[in-house]
Amino acid sequence: xxxxxxxxVQFYFDFSSPYGYFAAMCIDELAxxxxxxxxxxxxxxxxxxxxxxxxxxxxxxxxGPYSRHDLNRTARLHKIDFKMPSTFPIATHQVARAMLWIxxxxxxxxxxxxxxxxxxxxxxxxxxxxxxxxxxxIATQCGFDSQEVANGMVQQDIKDQxxxxxxxxxxxxIFGSPFIIVDGEPFWGFDRFYQIxxxxxxxxx
Amino acid sequence: xxxxxxxxVQFYFDFSSPYGYFAAMCIDELAxxxxxxxxxxxxxxxxxxxxxxxxxxxxxxxxGPYSRHDLNRTARLHKIDFKMPSTFPIATHQVARAMLWIxxxxxxxxxxxxxxxxxxxxxxxxxxxxxxxxxxxIATQCGFDSQEVANGMVQQDIKDQxxxxxxxxxxxxIFGSPFIIVDGEPFWGFDRFYQIxxxxxxxxx
Numbered sequence: 001x002x003x004x005x006x007x008x009v010q011f012y013f014d015f016s017s018p019y020g021y022f023a024a025m026c027i028d029e030l031a032x033x034x035x036x037x038x039x040x041x042x043x044x045x046x047x048x049x050x051x052x053x054x055x056x057x058x059x060x061x062x063x064g065p066y067s068r069h070d071l072n073r074t075a076r077l078h079k080i081d082f083k084m085p086s087t088f089p090i091a092t093h094q095v096a097r098a099m100l101w102i103x104x105x106x107x108x109x110x111x112x113x114x115x116x117x118x119x120x121x122x123x124x125x126x127x128x129x130x131x132x133x134x135x136x137x138i139a140t141q142c143g144f145d146s147q148e149v150a151n152g153m154v155q156q157d158i159k160d161q162x163x164x165x166x167x168x169x170x171x172x173x174i175f176g177s178p179f180i181i182v183d184g185e186p187f188w189g190f191d192r193f194y195q196i197x198x199x200x201x202x203x204x205x
Numbered sequence: 206x207x208x209x210x211x212x213x214v215q216f217y218f219d220f221s222s223p224y225g226y227f228a229a230m231c232i233d234e235l236a237x238x239x240x241x242x243x244x245x246x247x248x249x250x251x252x253x254x255x256x257x258x259x260x261x262x263x264x265x266x267x268x269g270p271y272s273r274h275d276l277n278r279t280a281r282l283h284k285i286d287f288k289m290p291s292t293f294p295i296a297t298h299q300v301a302r303a304m305l306w307i308x309x310x311x312x313x314x315x316x317x318x319x320x321x322x323x324x325x326x327x328x329x330x331x332x333x334x335x336x337x338x339x340x341x342x343i344a345t346q347c348g349f350d351s352q353e354v355a356n357g358m359v360q361q362d363i364k365d366q367x368x369x370x371x372x373x374x375x376x377x378x379i380f381g382s383p384f385i386i387v388d389g390e391p392f393w394g395f396d397r398f399y400q401i402x403x404x405x406x407x408x409x410x
Contacts (some may be wrong), residue, residue: 052267055258062257063381071239073410077400175267188271191396195282205278 008037009200010181012174013117014045015092018071018082019190021123022065023178024116025080030193034200040112042096043169044162052175056089080125090122090130094153096162098135101152102144104161114142136185211224213242214295214405217379218248218322223276223287224395226369227330228383230285230322235398239405245317247301248374249367250382257380261294279395286329295327299358303340306357309366319347344361379404 009031013020014143015185024040031038050204057067068084075175087096100159105110117138121127127134132150156162169179173186201205214236220224229245236243254260260373262272273289280287300323308316322343326332332380337355344354357363374384378391385392387404 049301052265053260060257060259062375062378063259066378066391068378069391070393070397072402077403077410170267173267173271176270186271188275188276189396191209191277191394194399195278197280205282 001121001130006035007183008039009077009196010041011038012041012169012177012181014043014177015095015118015129016089017093018084018123018178019074020177021082022074022080022190023080023180023182023193024119026078026190026192026193027178028112030052030197031200035048036200038112039108040099040115041071041164041165041169041178042099043174043177044096044166046091047166048170048175051170054175058088076120081120083124083126085122085126085128087128090128092130094132095135095157097130098139098149100155100161101149101155102139102142103156104158105152105189106144110142114139117141157190211240214386214401215246215383216243217246217248217249217374217382217386219382220323220327221294222250222335222382223328224279225382226324227279227283227285227395228286228385228398229324229377229378231283231395231398233317235402236405241405243317244313245256245304245306245320245368246370246374247297247320247367248382248384249298249371251296253375255276255381256375259380259400263293282284285310287326288329288331290327290331290333292333292335294310295333297335298367299337300340303344303354303358305345305366305370306354306360306363307347309363310357313397315347319344322346330346 009027010025011023011190013024025140026030028038028194058064070082099115099118108122110186118135119161120130121134121138129135129138136149140146176188176189180196185199185205187196195205208299216232218230233243237316261271265347276287276289278348304320304323307319323334323340326339326343327334334340334343341354343350381393383395385397386400387401390404390410392401400410
């Protein structure tokens with residue numbers, strides 16, 4: 001069991017997903033409590049929703065207004081700073097590519113810091129992170145050279161990686177955000193965090 | 206606050222909804238803990254899904270297999286007896302009408318008992334409760350005369366009531382099962398029970 005106990009938690013998210021943002025604010029702390037690291041994987045729900053015949057929650061009749069209400073309530077209950085962005089949902093391939101380039105060049109930890117800052121910019125400060133200028137500004141705040149990131153995030157191998165990561169996620173059955181895998185066990189949704197904790201605690205569920 | 210504290214919790218469910226079944230097994234106990242009664246309202250998700258452009262969860266690509274896995278896991282965690290029915294989903298207008306007739310003739314409490322037994326027949330014993338024979342057998346177990354229920358559940362006023370109840374639910378923004386309203390605050394999903402408890406406990410959320 002010792003080896004399996006140390007397998008990193010796999011965290012899949014789309015930068016435009018509010019429940020993904022809630023998860024991003026909590027997942028490292030939750031996993032850390034049980035001695036686990038977390039691997040962060042940006043995905044593009046737009047491509048995945050075509051397969052699962054889904055539309056963004058907030059665009060659906062009845063579900064849309066409810067989900068906006070639920071998001072504010074859930075953020076409040078979990079003490080997470082949250083403001084529904086004025087432009088929503090947004091395209092997230094560029095911010096995902098920036099994260100992947102940072103990860104490739106500078107490692108997982110700083111890439112994760114960038115991802116958290118990007119999420120907070122979008123869901124706390126209403127900054128539209130689909131725009132390259134906004135992405136580069138966040139990268140600069142993480143200590144990167146703006147021009148270097150601008151060049152890096154449009155490299156063909158980074159574009160290819162995002163596409164192949166997304167395809168690989170689909171093959172694994174990942175269809176939403178947040179989506180978390182603990183030792184092969186899949187969990188969809190911020191509301192499954194209590195089940196994730198049970199799994200991390202007991203080693204099974 | 207005293208009057209508002211005693212308003213019954215409003216519980217909407219479809220007899221074919223597994224998470225509705227989980228909710229049905231827990232809602233009276235949860236509400237009772239905070240001195241509340243629960244009003245049970247059978248609804249027909251089929252009609253509602255047309256408006257919300259939704260399909261049954263288990264029929265969707267990727268989401269389908271995951272949801273079956275999640276149902277078993279969630280039932281296990283909450284210690285609820287559960288076996289996915291072999292015929293699923295099913296039409297639930299007949300069992301809903303039987304419940305409404307029982308409620309009209311014999312009151313809320315026995316109607317709720319009937320509803321629980323019907324849910325358990327479907328989700329514990331794999332009895333297809335879309336069939337009239339199965340419905341009447343459950344009614345008999347609740348002490349009713351089979352022929353009386355058979356006649357009652359096809360009365361025009363009962364059919365009309367189910368339709369108007371469903372329309373009224375839609376107007377209230379109810380689009381899923383389980384759907385719970387506590388003092389005007391809407392909650393969708395068995396996974397919102399911890400929020401319902403917070404609301405019942407604190408009187409606000």
